[in-house]
Amino acid sequence: MAYDSKTWRDIAARVALPLCLAVAFVLYTGFLDGNPGVSSAEWADRPWHLFVNAFPGLLLAALLLVLTRRAWLSFGLAFMAQGAVLAVSAIKMKNLGAPLLPADFRMVGQLKNGGLHLLGGYLPSSPLPYLAILATLGLIVLIARLEPPLFARHTHRRVITGVTLVALLGTLMAGVPAWSHMYDKNRLGMQPWSAAGNARYNGVVTTIMQFRLQDAGNKQKADPAEASRFLADTSADLRQHLADAASNDRQAPDIVVIQSESFFDPSVIRGLEHEDLAPNLHRLAEHASAGNLHVPTFGGGTIRTEFEVLTGLSLRYFPTMQFPYLQMHSTVVPSMVRTLRSHGYETIAVHGNDPSFWNRTAAFRSLGFDRFVSQADFPKGFRRDGEYMADSAMTDEIMSQLKDSGPPRFVFAISMEAHGPYDKTINVDQRERDAIPVPDGISDDAKLQLRNYIYHMRHADAELGRLAELLKQRERPTLLLFYGDHLPALTETYDKLGFVDGGSMFTQTVPYVLVDAHGDGPAPKQADLAAWMLPGKLLEQAGVHDDAYFALTQVVAPKLAALTHAPDAPSPPMDAMQKYADLSMSNVAMLRFKKKLDPLMAQYVTPDATTVARQPGAMEERAASGAGQ
Numbered sequence: 001m002a003y004d005s006k007t008w009r010d011i012a013a014r015v016a017l018p019l020c021l022a023v024a025f026v027l028y029t030g031f032l033d034g035n036p037g038v039s040s041a042e043w044a045d046r047p048w049h050l051f052v053n054a055f056p057g058l059l060l061a062a063l064l065l066v067l068t069r070r071a072w073l074s075f076g077l078a079f080m081a082q083g084a085v086l087a088v089s090a091i092k093m094k095n096l097g098a099p100l101l102p103a104d105f106r107m108v109g110q111l112k113n114g115g116l117h118l119l120g121g122y123l124p125s126s127p128l129p130y131l132a133i134l135a136t137l138g139l140i141v142l143i144a145r146l147e148p149p150l151f152a153r154h155t156h157r158r159v160i161t162g163v164t165l166v167a168l169l170g171t172l173m174a175g176v177p178a179w180s181h182m183y184d185k186n187r188l189g190m191q192p193w194s195a196a197g198n199a200r201y202n203g204v205v206t207t208i209m210q211f212r213l214q215d216a217g218n219k220q221k222a223d224p225a226e227a228s229r230f231l232a233d234t235s236a237d238l239r240q241h242l243a244d245a246a247s248n249d250r251q252a253p254d255i256v257v258i259q260s261e262s263f264f265d266p267s268v269i270r271g272l273e274h275e276d277l278a279p280n281l282h283r284l285a286e287h288a289s290a291g292n293l294h295v296p297t298f299g300g301g302t303i304r305t306e307f308e309v310l311t312g313l314s315l316r317y318f319p320t321m322q323f324p325y326l327q328m329h330s331t332v333v334p335s336m337v338r339t340l341r342s343h344g345y346e347t348i349a350v351h352g353n354d355p356s357f358w359n360r361t362a363a364f365r366s367l368g369f370d371r372f373v374s375q376a377d378f379p380k381g382f383r384r385d386g387e388y389m390a391d392s393a394m395t396d397e398i399m400s401q402l403k404d405s406g407p408p409r410f411v412f413a414i415s416m417e418a419h420g421p422y423d424k425t426i427n428v429d430q431r432e433r434d435a436i437p438v439p440d441g442i443s444d445d446a447k448l449q450l451r452n453y454i455y456h457m458r459h460a461d462a463e464l465g466r467l468a469e470l471l472k473q474r475e476r477p478t479l480l481l482f483y484g485d486h487l488p489a490l491t492e493t494y495d496k497l498g499f500v501d502g503g504s505m506f507t508q509t510v511p512y513v514l515v516d517a518h519g520d521g522p523a524p525k526q527a528d529l530a531a532w533m534l535p536g537k538l539l540e541q542a543g544v545h546d547d548a549y550f551a552l553t554q555v556v557a558p559k560l561a562a563l564t565h566a567p568d569a570p571s572p573p574m575d576a577m578q579k580y581a582d583l584s585m586s587n588v589a590m591l592r593f594k595k596k597l598d599p600l601m602a603q604y605v606t607p608d609a610t611t612v613a614r615q616p617g618a619m620e621e622r623a624a625s626g627a628g629q
Helices: 002-033 047-068 071-096 102-113 115-120 128-146 155-174 177-181 195-202 204-213 224-245 279-285 302-311 336-341 357-367 391-401 430-434 444-472 491-497 531-541 548-563 576-593 598-602 618-625
Strands: 254-260 289-294 346-351 371-373 409-414 478-484 510-516
Touching: 002 047, 002 071, 002 204, 047 071, 047 155, 047 204, 071 128, 071 195, 071 204, 102 204, 155 177, 177 204, 195 204, 224 548, 224 576, 224 598, 254 302, 254 391, 254 444, 279 444, 279 510, 289 531, 289 548, 302 336, 302 357, 302 409, 302 531, 336 346, 336 409, 336 531, 346 357, 346 391, 357 371, 391 409, 391 444, 430 444, 444 478, 444 491, 444 510, 478 531, 510 531, 531 548, 548 576, 548 598
Parallel strands: 254 409, 254 478, 346 371, 346 409
Antiparallel strands: 289 510, 478 510
């Protein structure tokens, strides 16, 4: 009996250790998560919320326990993995105002394509966190060497248990719909319109899982009948718009588009409303088409705005496409680039960074660019300003791509100088930077970041003025479209100072200006637009008016522009007509993306013979075959 008692005590001790570590893991996750809804103090009131927030980490710990038979080692490794996820989420939340989300894990594959340098700038500069990581790793190694096995080998049992745990963890990570019962939005609550709000209530890991599972098993499908009904209802306005646009029979101009990194007008921030920090933008806007631009991202995610501008497709209608260049798999994507190619334009992308970052090499090929001029193609010794290529170097490269003879050229340039983070002081004129006025009411760190941003943003504005003057002096007519891709990640400044309009950082717009260097085209018009409406406006100014889809974006622009916003912004209220147009355009956009819209649209809009676009032929085949030749 004494032997039996000892055996049971031994078994109880072996079972108790993993159970105690599991409880500690749940509480540790709540503590490290930092969100009030799943803090360790909530264990009595919200035990299920704390448990599911820690559940993936617990599965990992259990799998490691089966593989190693060592409890302290297994939970130590799981602690580190969970801590890494939560730390990365905290960095993203600090800089972008949003927690880690499923689509962010696609960035892992971009680390080798220049992403490590770009994203590494947001990591802590203090050595203390890295020393703590090394110390923890050292402790785990020590435990691995000293900790005895918790149980005997029992290989066949461990294999069965291990396979079961791998299946559970794999299906959970894959977003198999059955897991929706555990992360049920009715039981846990969910704010799908706000990832940050959802994380505050449910925790970071639960938010990742809920956003992973919310569309599980639901494949988005277009409704041709609904799209057809909308096109029929809109056909009269669309025909009239096409007829009006056809009156612009100008000589084909060269076209330069500048996507200016993080560019916005800081005078919308309280305390800066009387500062003119973008004089060239304001001067050019007085005699050009200009306005506010609603963009689909905040603080980062440049390719979201970029995709909308190049394709004329709103990401609002593709909710699962967080990073479009990493998720579009078609070799031919309808775009403004292809429309211009069909009119004889040579199409060139210019970007002073690694060409494979964000998968741009493949994406630009699909979009139809003839050539992609990336960092390695710039002259050796190009000027840097801050961490990245100076906007002045980009201006020089743009001018070198424009010729006085030959076919018209479309140059799409993406700047880098004003890219964050903004807490570094490298390759800057500190005297010029420190002379920039900033409001009180924010920390010294926030003041430094704001000054660094404005320093680079003013250079972007100066280069806008210089480029506009250079284009004006050219013999060939030229259009210049300049816009910002999103607001910079200056979250403390926005939180503490606020905006003149009283809105949040997620609802702010960026500026755009469309300059006709020789004034050869239609008279300028002031209008607020969404990013996906810009290509239609640009094409019409250039005298390209045979793509009915881009014309349609201009017809619906007044109704739908304000619906484009950053993912974490609240959706604006809609009336019945807006809801109808919004739903219908979602079907139209999906059909367009799948290249199934043109036959449907031809039933309702038949341009006259002088405006019919050339049908895809040899040039389109070459566009599909590659842009990096």
